[in-house]
Structures are given as structure tokens and as C-alpha cells.
Amino acid sequence: MRVDGREVTVTGSLLQPLTRRTSDILRLVLATAFLAIVITTSLLTRYDWVALERSISDVVGVLTPTQSNLVYLAYGIAIVVLPFAILVGLIVGRNWKLLGAYAAAGIVAVLALSVRPDGVAAPRWHFDVADQPKTFLSQFLDDPRWIAMLAAMLTVSGPWLPARWRRWWWALLLAFVPIHLVVSTVVPARSLLGLAVGWFVGALVILVVGTPALEVPLEGAVRAMQRRGCTITGLTVIRLAGRGSLLLSADCDGDGKSIELELYSPNQRSGGALRQLWRKATLRGGETAPLHASMRRVVEHRALMAIAIGDLGVANTTPLAVTSLDRGWTMFAHTPARGTPLEDAAEMMLVARIWGALRVLHDQYISHGDLRAKKITVDDGAALFGGFDHAEYGATDAQLQSDIAQLLVTTSALYDAPTAVRAAMGVFGKATVLTASRRLTKAAVPKRIRDECGATKATLAEVRDEVKLQTGADEIETETVTRFNRNQILQMVLIVALVYVALPFISTVPTFFAELRTANWWWALLGLAVSALKYTGAAAALWACADGLVSFRNLTIMQVANTFAATTTPAGVGGLALSARFLQKGGLGALRAATAVALQQSVQVVTHIGLLILFSAFAGASADLSKFVPSATILYAVAGILLVVLAAFVVVPRLRKWLVATLGPRISEVLRDLRELATEPRRLVLIVLGCAATTLGGALALWACISAFGGDASFITVTVVTMIGGTLASAAPTPGGVGAVEAALIGGLAAFGVPAGVAVPSVLLYRVLTCWLPVFVGWFLMRWMTSKDMV
Structure with missing residues (x-):
């Protein structure tokens, strides 16, 4: 490259990747x-x-x-x-x-x-x-x-x-x-x-x-540094422009020193603005810095923070120039970072000096905001900071506490949790570290910190436990830093889904209430009472599958809350997830909890099929069951989809690897548990009886509802209809099987000779007692269990 008659060598590619434009x-x-x-x-x-x-x-x-x-x-x-x-x-x-x-x-x-x-x-x-x-x-x-x-x-x-x-x-x-x-x-x-x-x-x-903005204005950068007294003779690309700036190392003529040039492209403004807006939307005001109007303001802020922190003697770089270049680019020139990266100098004696350097910043109400190991260097035994993209002057208490939590994670990963906590308390005191440790959560610790340190939820809990041990605190209540969390978003989605799937039911409410005037309420109350067998039986089966390691009382309450999660998600996947989560909170490992749920579901399917065959044989062959059987086209379509999915898992290596690595251990665990169940008759009988009570409880409730409207269907007939309706509910794509269950039950009762005037209100009352009423009760129970940290 030729600039003002001089030849400046450029080493490396300047082309910005497509994914970062x-x-x-x-x-x-x-x-x-x-x-x-x-x-x-x-x-x-x-x-x-x-x-x-x-x-x-x-x-x-x-x-x-x-x-x-x-x-x-x-x-x-x-x-x-x-x-x-x-x-x-x-x-x-x-x-x-x-x-x-x-x-x-x-x-x-x-x-x-x-x-x-x-x-x-x-x-x-x-x-x-x-x-x-x-x-x-x-x-x-x-x-x-x-x-x-x-x-x-x-x-x-x-x-x-x-x-x-x-x-x-x-x-x-x-x-x-x-x-x-x-x-x-x-x-x-x-x-x-x-x-x-x-x-x-x-x-x-x-x-x-590409556009002109992708053409890096190196000539302008060279001329700008020449006005600062640095005649550049060569440029070397260190990092391409992408998530961060384009970083170049520049050789200055005469003094033999090198400087670093960070060039920010206008293509980076969109991502930066979106990230700022997202943080503003999700975190509270005290957690985030004020919005920057442009990329130039971001660069200027970083340079000014480097000057302020440099005056305190804890910055590893010195700003040289900030200027605008052609085509919307902005340049930030500074000296290279002094010292050895902290990862390469992780000596035990340095941990106290690192915390001491952070105390220097906090005494001036300056927060760093990005305390990763690669942003910290060691020069002559002194800890120095770099980066400053997230630094703030006049920081809030929340930002200062976030710094302490970040450095706890970083130093615990470099050394160990006891050493990191001991050094932090030696500099900031027990009370300050205890307050900051409330932010040792995935929501409060930035993702960039967790990714570099490999910090998982268990790792953060380990550091929090170490703080409890050294401060003598009984419990550390986690800080809520977000305006809304994942659970709140999930609950909002579930409520919307619940309203959506309830619309067909709401349209029948006037007719249903008109029919209720003729109902026998004693039978309706009996139906509500016997429907409790569903929750008691499911709790007993899952309690036995978990080897009795959780509270049976809380497990029964969870089954009622489970109705809300299962009804508002297709195929009841929300209920399965809630059950596994409850078992994990009860002390079971993630794999063991998933295996217990899978075991209970497996026995439930076997029991359901066995009861269906048994009661169908008792019902006889006189009933017309054609309404339960899907058309040949649907059966062929389902079979074709299953074959395609099976072929995909066999042919695609990534899917096959996921199947073997993820489902393989769980299937092996279920098979091993089934073999163990064969050697434990009492436990096996308890699980089977619990699964049978789950199925028969629903059948008894429907039979009571039919009796409430004067129907005379036999219990065997109602049981067959209920089990087939439950099968369709598990296969229906709608949350809770809404629509499919009602249609199957009404059609099944009609096939066995129950008049439509009795079947329709009976099924609607049955759904109110076993689905919608437990759903609303389950909503409050799930919130209560969440507040008690049970799920």
C-alpha cells in the first residue's frame, strides 16, 4: 500500500466474513x-x-x-x-x-x-x-x-x-x-x-x-497516526473485524515501537445497538450502562475510561488517538497491553493483588464489567486491567457487585474457590462479598465470563457455597437481576396457549350451562372425588420409580400442578419436564430423574394397553368401534413419517450420535430398572397399581358424570371409551388433546349407544372436573412450588 509516496507493507487479510456484515x-x-x-x-x-x-x-x-x-x-x-x-x-x-x-x-x-x-x-x-x-x-x-x-x-x-x-x-x-x-x-x-x-x-x-464500508481505510489511519507523530511503516492484521473490531499491529518508524490500531466498521453498529437494547429490555436500569448513540460514542467512551483508569495506575494500555475515518469507520489507537496475560501467570500470590487492583477502581466508583482472565495482565507483580468496553464511571452498586461476582468466578477458575473467596474477603470484607455473591447465578454473571471460565450452574453454586462457609451465612438468596426470567416467559406462553386451546370449549359454555340445570350434583361431586385417584396413583407410581427418595405429599401436589403444564403443552411434554425438574430438586441427579420419569411412563403405557385389552374383551364385539380407528390415509401418512424420521436418525451421523449419546444411556437405565423391578415384587405392584389407578380414576369420573345426566352406560364401556380417548389425547398435536379428546369420548359413547343429549354434557362436565378445574388449581400450585424452590 502506498501512502503519500511512502510504501507501507500490509500483512494479513482484511476481508470481513459474510456472517459479520x-x-x-x-x-x-x-x-x-x-x-x-x-x-x-x-x-x-x-x-x-x-x-x-x-x-x-x-x-x-x-x-x-x-x-x-x-x-x-x-x-x-x-x-x-x-x-x-x-x-x-x-x-x-x-x-x-x-x-x-x-x-x-x-x-x-x-x-x-x-x-x-x-x-x-x-x-x-x-x-x-x-x-x-x-x-x-x-x-x-x-x-x-x-x-x-x-x-x-x-x-x-x-x-x-x-x-x-x-x-x-x-x-x-x-x-x-x-x-x-x-x-x-x-x-x-x-x-x-x-x-x-x-x-x-x-x-x-x-x-x-460488498460495499465501500467493507474497504478498510488504511490510508486514513496511517495519515491520522502520522499527525500524532507516529510514521507507520508496516501493518499486521491480528484479528478480523467481526464481533469485535479489526485489530492491527502497526510498526512506527524511528523509535522501533509498535502500537495497536482498532478499526470499527459501520457494519458493527447494528449488532451493538441490538445488544444494548436487549440488555435494556431484560435487565433492570441499575444493571446496564446508558445507551450509546453511535459506534463513535462507544469508542470514545472506551478511550476515556482507559484514560481514567490509567490515571489510577491499573490500566495496561495507554490511548493514543480516536478519530473518524472515511466510509464510516472509527479508529482507536493505543499501546499494546503491558505485562503477561493472567492465564500464563496464575501464581497463587497474585490473587490478592488482582482483588486489590479491583478495589482501586471501586474506590473511585469505577466498574470494569468484563473481568475475564484475558482482560487482566501482570506487570512486575502488579495486576493491570484492559478492555474497558463495559467499564463505567460513577457505577451503581449493582455494577460494582457484578464486578465482584465476575472476579470470584474468574479467580476460582484460575486458582480455586477457597483461595478466591478468602482473597476477596481480605480486600472487600465479608459483608460486601456476601452481598455480591447473591449474583453468582447464570442470569447475573455475563455469558462471556461463564464461557471463558467454563462456569456451569454447579460451578456457580460451588463458589456460593464457599462464600457461605467462609462467612458463616446460613443461606444466600440469589439476586433477581432481570425484568423477566425464563420461567416467567414460559408461564406467559403457557397462559396464552391455555386461552387458545380453551376457545372451542368456551364456545359450548352456554349450552353446557343450560344442561347443568338437569344434572344430579351428588354424582358430579362423586366424579370430582374419584378423579383424585389420578393424581394419587400417578404420585404413587412415580414415588416408587424414584425409590421413595422424595416426599410423597409434595409429589401428589406436584401431580396437580403437573396438570397445568401438561395441558398447555402438546403431548404433555411440559408435564414430563416438570416431573423431572421436581425429582432433581428433590435430590436426584438429572439422569436418574429422567430415568424415573421414563420408567413410570413406560409402565403406564404397558398398564394402559393391558387394561384396554382386558376391558375390550369384557365389553364384547357388539359395539361399533370404527369411529376410533383413523382412516387408512392417516395411518399410511403416520407410518411414512415414522419411517422418514427413523431413516434420518440412521443415515445422518449427527442425529445418530445424538441418539446414541443422549437416549442410549436413558434407555439402558430404563431397561436396567425394569429388570430390577422384576426382582422387587412389592415395588412393581405399587407402580402397576398406581398406573392403573391413574387410568381407572379417569374412567370412574366419566362414569359418574354420565350418571349425573341420567345415563346408564356400564363401567366397562366407559373405561374402554376413556382409555381410547386418553390414547388420542397423547397423540393429538393440541395441548392437552383439546378437541381430539372431546370428539373421541363423545363418538365412543355414541358407538356404545349413549344418546348425544347425555354424552355431550357428560363429556364436557368430565373435562371440567378432570382438566380445566385442575389446570387453574395447578397454576397456583406451580407458583407456590416455584416460590418454595421445589421446581
Whole structure:
């Protein structure tokens, strides 16, 4: 590279990866969304759109055909000259790299609207259509391919053109909509499609080819440092621009020293702004720094914090210059980090000095915010800090406590938890460390800290336990740092799902309440009482599967809460997850808890099938069960899907590895538990009886509901119907099997001769007693168990 007559050597690649060009990616996403909206609205509201456009054109289209042709002539000349004017501008500006992309975008946009199943379509004219301008130029401009070509070319060349040119030319192109409405009755919907296609093609070409912002202004950086008295003779790329800045090492002529240049691209602004907004939305005000308006403000803040911390003598770099460069880039020049990285100098005696350096910052109400090991160096036995991207002057108590929690995690990973906690208390005192340790959670410790240290939830708990041990505290209540957590989001989603799936039931409420006037409430109360067998039986079975290691009382309460989680998630997966979570909180390991749940579900399936066969045999062959059997098409479709899924797990190595590594141990554990159950008759009988009570409890509740409305169905008949309905509920994609269960139960009762006037209200009452009422009770129980840290 030649700068002002001097040769400056550049070593390394400067090309930014495609995945980090956030501005170009955002442009492509917006173009894709606009194209999808245009196509969707054209398909859904095409006739309404045409009628609306024609009505507007009839109102504003006041020009005569002669006047329309003159307007079209003037606009047509301007719009036809536009691509040639851009081409001349590119040639004069010597943007040779752009010419190929410019031509490719135009050609691709035209072909995208020209290709038909029977080949490439020629332009379609409509000289014979009444009330249309008849000149060739006006007919040519009505072709959406011309609009698409211009939009693609403008999109590609826009970043390379002056802002004033770009605004005027886009305004000229978009003027086709009002001109169409004023001078003719041609509906501009197809022209809008051409605009959307052209923008999409141009955005895609820009992502591949790049924009001027991707060209690193090294010449400007060299000249800026020369004004600071540093004549750069060579540049070496240390890190490509991506999540962080482009980092270069620069050799200065004369003094033999080297400096580091950090160049921030305008492509990085989107990601930075989104991260700031996300932190503002999720964390409380005291947890986050004020928003930065631009990338330049971010860089300036970092440089100013480096100066302030450098004045305290605990910074490992010295800022040299901050300046704006061409094409929206910003440069931050500083000296290289002094000292040895902490990871390479993890001597036991250094831990106290690290905490002492942090105390120097906190005494001035300065927080660092990014206390990873690679941001800390050791120089002549002194601990020094670098980075300062997240540092704050005038930090809040929450930010200072976050620093202590971060450094506890970092030093515990480098040394050990007792040493880290002892050194922290020696510098800050027991009370301060105890308060800060409340933030030793996954939500409070930033992900970058946890990833570098390999800190898991168990690791954080270990450090927290060490703080309890050394401070003598009985318990450390974890700090809630987020405005909303994962559990709250999950509960909100479950409530929305519950309202959604309850809509079919709500529509039948008036009829249902009218039928309730004739019901025998003693039978209804009996149905509610016997439905408790479901929860008691499920709790007994799971308690036996967990070897009695958890409280049976709490397990029974959890089964009621489980109704909420199972009903508001498809196939009851929320209930399974809640059961496993409860067992883990009760002291079982993650694998053992999952195995216990899987064992209980396995025995439940076997028991369910066994009871179904038994009661079907008692019911006899006289009943019409065809309503329970899906059609052959559905059976073939389900079989085909299962075969495809099975083939995928066999053929795809990653899926096969996941199957062996994840499900293999659990299946082996279940089989081993089943073998152990065969040698423990009492435990096996308890599990089977619990599973049977779960099934028969629902059958008894439905039988009581039928009796409440005067039905005379036998218990054996009702049991068969209930078990088949339960099977459909587990297979239905709707949460809680809503819709499928009601239809199966009503159809099953009708197959056994129960009148519709009895079957419909009986099933609805049964669902109220066994589904909806427990769901609302389960909501409060789940919140109570959450507050007690049981789930």
C-alpha cells in the first residue's frame, strides 16, 4: 500500500466474513420481508387491490390521453436515462469493481420476472386496452421488469454514490406509483412486485460483492497516526473485524515501537445497538450502562475510561488517538497491553493483588464489567486491567457487585474457590462479598465470563457455597437481576396457549350451562372425588420409580400442578419436564430423574394397553368401534413419517450420535430398572397399581358424570371409551388433546349407544372436573412450588 509516496507493507487479510456484515444482512432481511409481504398481499387481496387502485385512478386520473402521453414521455426519458447516468458516474468515479455487480444485478432482476415454465417471456404490450397511453415508451415503462432492473441497479450502486444523488434517484424511481394513478388506469401492483424483486436481488448482490464500508481505510489511519507523530511503516492484521473490531499491529518508524490500531466498521453498529437494547429490555436500569448513540460514542467512551483508569495506575494500555475515518469507520489507537496475560501467570500470590487492583477502581466508583482472565495482565507483580468496553464511571452498586461476582468466578477458575473467596474477603470484607455473591447465578454473571471460565450452574453454586462457609451465612438468596426470567416467559406462553386451546370449549359454555340445570350434583361431586385417584396413583407410581427418595405429599401436589403444564403443552411434554425438574430438586441427579420419569411412563403405557385389552374383551364385539380407528390415509401418512424420521436418525451421523449419546444411556437405565423391578415384587405392584389407578380414576369420573345426566352406560364401556380417548389425547398435536379428546369420548359413547343429549354434557362436565378445574388449581400450585424452590 502506498501512502503519500511512502510504501507501507500490509500483512494479513482484511476481508470481513459474510456472517459479520450486519448492515448488509439487515438490508437483505428487510428486502426479503418486503418481497414476501408484496407477494402475500397480491395473492390474498388481488381483486380488492385492483378495485381500490382503479377507484383511486378514476378520482385522480384527470389528464386526457394526450396529456398522459406527454407526462409519460417526460418521465420515460428521465427514467430511461437514469441507469446510463449511474453507469457514467461509476466510470468517472473509477469504480471498476462495481461494474460487474451492477450489470449482474440488472440481468438477474430481469430474468427473475421473465422466466416462465415454458421459457423466457417476452414483453407484454396492451395497445388494445382502452384508456391506456398508446406510445411505445409508456407501454415499455409499464413492464415491471424495467422497474426491477432499475431497483436492483440503484440498490447495488447506492452505497457507492453520493447521498444526494441516491435520494433523488430513488425518488424518481418511486414516482411511477403516483404517475400511474394520475395518467392511466394501469394498476401499479405488478410494478410494486418489480420494485420488491429488484430490491431483493440488489441486496443479495451487495451481500456477496460488498460495499465501500467493507474497504478498510488504511490510508486514513496511517495519515491520522502520522499527525500524532507516529510514521507507520508496516501493518499486521491480528484479528478480523467481526464481533469485535479489526485489530492491527502497526510498526512506527524511528523509535522501533509498535502500537495497536482498532478499526470499527459501520457494519458493527447494528449488532451493538441490538445488544444494548436487549440488555435494556431484560435487565433492570441499575444493571446496564446508558445507551450509546453511535459506534463513535462507544469508542470514545472506551478511550476515556482507559484514560481514567490509567490515571489510577491499573490500566495496561495507554490511548493514543480516536478519530473518524472515511466510509464510516472509527479508529482507536493505543499501546499494546503491558505485562503477561493472567492465564500464563496464575501464581497463587497474585490473587490478592488482582482483588486489590479491583478495589482501586471501586474506590473511585469505577466498574470494569468484563473481568475475564484475558482482560487482566501482570506487570512486575502488579495486576493491570484492559478492555474497558463495559467499564463505567460513577457505577451503581449493582455494577460494582457484578464486578465482584465476575472476579470470584474468574479467580476460582484460575486458582480455586477457597483461595478466591478468602482473597476477596481480605480486600472487600465479608459483608460486601456476601452481598455480591447473591449474583453468582447464570442470569447475573455475563455469558462471556461463564464461557471463558467454563462456569456451569454447579460451578456457580460451588463458589456460593464457599462464600457461605467462609462467612458463616446460613443461606444466600440469589439476586433477581432481570425484568423477566425464563420461567416467567414460559408461564406467559403457557397462559396464552391455555386461552387458545380453551376457545372451542368456551364456545359450548352456554349450552353446557343450560344442561347443568338437569344434572344430579351428588354424582358430579362423586366424579370430582374419584378423579383424585389420578393424581394419587400417578404420585404413587412415580414415588416408587424414584425409590421413595422424595416426599410423597409434595409429589401428589406436584401431580396437580403437573396438570397445568401438561395441558398447555402438546403431548404433555411440559408435564414430563416438570416431573423431572421436581425429582432433581428433590435430590436426584438429572439422569436418574429422567430415568424415573421414563420408567413410570413406560409402565403406564404397558398398564394402559393391558387394561384396554382386558376391558375390550369384557365389553364384547357388539359395539361399533370404527369411529376410533383413523382412516387408512392417516395411518399410511403416520407410518411414512415414522419411517422418514427413523431413516434420518440412521443415515445422518449427527442425529445418530445424538441418539446414541443422549437416549442410549436413558434407555439402558430404563431397561436396567425394569429388570430390577422384576426382582422387587412389592415395588412393581405399587407402580402397576398406581398406573392403573391413574387410568381407572379417569374412567370412574366419566362414569359418574354420565350418571349425573341420567345415563346408564356400564363401567366397562366407559373405561374402554376413556382409555381410547386418553390414547388420542397423547397423540393429538393440541395441548392437552383439546378437541381430539372431546370428539373421541363423545363418538365412543355414541358407538356404545349413549344418546348425544347425555354424552355431550357428560363429556364436557368430565373435562371440567378432570382438566380445566385442575389446570387453574395447578397454576397456583406451580407458583407456590416455584416460590418454595421445589421446581
